[in-house]
Amino acid sequence: MTTKDDYLRSVERMLSGIAPEHRTAVLEDLRGHFADAEDAGRPADEITRGLGAPREIADRAVEEFGADAGATDARAERAWRVLQGAAVALAVIIGVVVAFILPSYYVAVDAMSSDRTSTHVDTTQTLIEANGLWVALIALVPALIALVPMVVPRRARTAATAVAAALLTAMAFVGGFTIGGFFLPTVMLGWAALISWVRLRRSGFGITWRIVGGVLTALPVLGFLLPVFGGMPGRYADGAAGSDFQISAWGWPFLAAVLVLAVVIAVGYRTAGWVLAAIGLVMLVWALVSGELLALLVIWLGGWWLTIGLAHAVTASRRP
Amino acid sequence: MTESAERIATNLRKGVLEFCVLGLLGANERYGLELASELQGRGLIASEGSLYPLLARMREGGLVDTRTEAIGGGRPRRYYTITTAGREQLDTFAAVWRAMGAEVDAIIEGTS
Numbered sequence: 415m416t417t418k419d420d421y422l423r424s425v426e427r428m429l430s431g432i433a434p435e436h437r438t439a440v441l442e443d444l445r446g447h448f449a450d451a452e453d454a455g456r457p458a459d460e461i462t463r464g465l466g467a468p469r470e471i472a473d474r475a476v477e478e479f480g481a482d483a484g485a486t487d488a489r490a491e492r493a494w495r496v497l498q499g500a501a502v503a504l505a506v507i508i509g510v511v512v513a514f515i516l517p518s519y520y521v522a523v524d525a526m527s528s529d530r531t532s533t534h535v536d537t538t539q540t541l542i543e544a545n546g547l548w549v550a551l552i553a554l555v556p557a558l559i560a561l562v563p564m565v566v567p568r569r570a571r572t573a574a575t576a577v578a579a580a581l582l583t584a585m586a587f588v589g590g591f592t593i594g595g596f597f598l599p600t601v602m603l604g605w606a607a608l609i610s611w612v613r614l615r616r617s618g619f620g621i622t623w624r625i626v627g628g629v630l631t632a633l634p635v636l637g638f639l640l641p642v643f644g645g646m647p648g649r650y651a652d653g654a655a656g657s658d659f660q661i662s663a664w665g666w667p668f669l670a671a672v673l674v675l676a677v678v679i680a681v682g683y684r685t686a687g688w689v690l691a692a693i694g695l696v697m698l699v700w701a702l703v704s705g706e707l708l709a710l711l712v713i714w715l716g717g718w719w720l721t722i723g724l725a726h727a728v729t730a731s732r733r734p
Numbered sequence: 735m736t737e738s739a740e741r742i743a744t745n746l747r748k749g750v751l752e753f754c755v756l757g758l759l760g761a762n763e764r765y766g767l768e769l770a771s772e773l774q775g776r777g778l779i780a781s782e783g784s785l786y787p788l789l790a791r792m793r794e795g796g797l798v799d800t801r802t803e804a805i806g807g808g809r810p811r812r813y814y815t816i817t818t819a820g821r822e823q824l825d826t827f828a829a830v831w832r833a834m835g836a837e838v839d840a841i842i843e844g845t846s
Binding site for chain 2: 425436439440442443444446447449450451454464465466467468470471474475477478479
């Protein structure tokens with residue numbers, strides 16, 4: 415490692431905020447400067463002294479391309495706010511539904527009727543009815559955790575976002591299949607917020623990320639189709655029995671639409687992200703209010719598509 | 735130079751450096767080190783390194799262009815040249831500078 419390499423590496427690191435083509439141009443010029451100065455017989459430490467501190471070059475670059483660096487930062491800020499904000503909003507909605515609306519306890523009541531026969535009646539209670547206000551408020555803790563990164567100072571943001579995402583993950587898994595599972599969409603949005611915040615201020619998201627986004631979007635659809643085309647459980651395919659897994663008439667165009675969205679996301683159009691996010695949100699809300707047995711699966715699936723769609727919409731560059 | 739003289743010089747250089755680069759390139763194409771040494775020799779930049787972000791921005795703005803030439807040892811060297819848009823900018827600056835310089839001179843001479 416020479417003085418020259420040290421110097422160039424240091425400049426390169428400090429220029430990470432500006433657009434790659436400008437960074438490359440400046441570094442190429444500096445390499446040329448070194449080469450020409452060496453040819454002229456100037457010693458390396460004198461050349462670096464003449465060039466000035468790497469920090470000065472970086473400051474000048476921010477001055478020259480200020481709008482550029484500012485735009486990158488504003489995009490990261492916005493993407494992070496949308497995703498983290500969605501995580502908080504979802505945690506509030508899910509918390510309220512879980513605590514006050516969702517029937518989480520089945521209570522068996524034996525009633526004696528006038529003719530002395532006992533009738534067995536099943537009723538349900540919500541979390542707040544069964545355990546009281548304070549226990550119900552626990553359901554709002556995830557919302558508070560997700561909110562913390564939004565109120566800490568900017569320099570603590572990366573750490574706070576990471577800690578919040580890790581805590582929420584731990585809670586969701588410890589809470590397991592009781593109320594923890596309901597918060598998985600918040601967990602996913604929390605991680606998406608962290609990744610977007612860190613990546614967008616560095617090199618951004620390229621083609622590889624978009625393809626991964628498209629594949630992740632399509633995965634659940636392929637999960638639905640496998641039992642149908644895999645021929646494995648034939649009864650699912652012909653719809654005679656196991657109607658839970660039968661794909662209904664409107665289901666086919668829906669699954670096809672999601673596959674199309676997955677492809678368009680991989681290509682890079684932002685609108686596809688918004689559409690997918692809207693589909694995910696509708697599924698999520700529907701599942702939350704319907705209170706059916708399979709609701710939790712639909713909540714996960716809705717959260718999955720909401721997260722991928724939203725993350726794509728706010729991080730994709732260029733195409734509308 | 736005193737501290738306040740240094741601060742005044744820094745502020746003034748900021749406004750004129752770009753046009754001094756255009757002026758030098760208007761006379762002759764130059765490579766980076768040449769340009770940096772010349773500007774530093776004339777006291778127009780504090781450190782040579784800060785020239786390169788400026789050149790990158792001027793190139794993007796279409797005021798200057800580059801030409802690469804292989805020199806001894808097969809190493810490519812990048813020469814900066816002025817463009818037509820750059821010459822127009824330089825002419826505009828020259829007119830503004832003369833008018834403003836004359837007014838500033840008149841004021842300074844009137845007060846001193």
